[in-house]
Amino acid sequence: MSKNTGDSAPTVLVLGGTGKTGRRLAGLLRERGAHVRAASRSGDVRFDWDDRATWEPALHGAQAAYLVDMQDKPGAWDAELHIRELAKLAVESGVRRLVLLQARVTEPVGGKSLIAGERAVRESGAEWTVLRPNWFNQNFDEGVLLDGVLAGELRLPAGDGREPFVDADDVAAVAAAALLEEGHAGETYELSGPRALSLAEAAQEITKATGREIRYVAVGHEEYVEELVGYDVPADYARFVADLVGQIRDEKNAAPTDTVRRVLGREPRDFTEFAARAAAAGAWNV
DSSP: OOOSSSOOSOOEETTTTTTTHHHHHHHHHHHEEEEEEEEEEESSEEEEEEEEGGGGHHHOOOSSSEEEETTTTTOOHHHHHHHHHHHHHHHHHHOEEEEEOOOOSSOOOOTTTTTTTHHHTTSSSSEEEEEOOSSSSGGGGTTTTHHHHHTTEEEEEEOEEEEEOOEEEEEEHHHHHHSSSSSOOOOEEEOOOOOOOOOHHHHHHHHHHHHOOOOEEEOOOHHHHHHHHTTTOOOOHHHHHHHHHHHTTTTOSSOOSSSHHHSSSOOOOHHHHHHHHHHHHHTTTT
């Protein structure tokens, strides 16, 4: 890919440029010589799904774009409509390659389809790649599970189900390959870590890394929804999170994939390594 100006380095728009995968991806792209437009609602490059006046300026001059939707926010949001309209504008603006981050979940979660935007990207006219990762390792140190780890107790409706947690660094590395390299167009990549762990086993790994006991407590689905609502979490979002955790309980996506190894030529980061690094960085200091 090349810029129209004659510069051999492409310009890549990264939505969610301050998020778990976006900020990692932006760094990797810069290391590989790309010009990066890391976009967010409050960044130097503004992009807001709810403010269409920000869409065209963010896309200006980009040859490739990394798309992250807002399925995980409270309230209704039409992912397919928004992504279709953005993808159309992107192609009209000269974007030739789209990489879409979705989730390794093929049935509705909290009433939402987490792969709703895929058809829009496939039909956009651009080269496309879809990424479907399992739960991120970083949910334990940056995301929805952090408060539980800090409190020493993970209360979740995951039963004894297992999940091959994937590292956000690996997802970002696959995204960088899809954005900058040939050979990934038309692929849907399911991304996982090397092995499936139960929440109890994940808690044990964090316990070993921190030297502080972290317990997993299995709770009922409705009980968990009620607990979240009791913490002033919107009811629809509480249901969304509970249903997403329920995917682990029901082992909907428990089988590890070899995609990270096939794309990157190396093994994905193991949860033990993630926990050791996060602990060393002080992520769980209390």
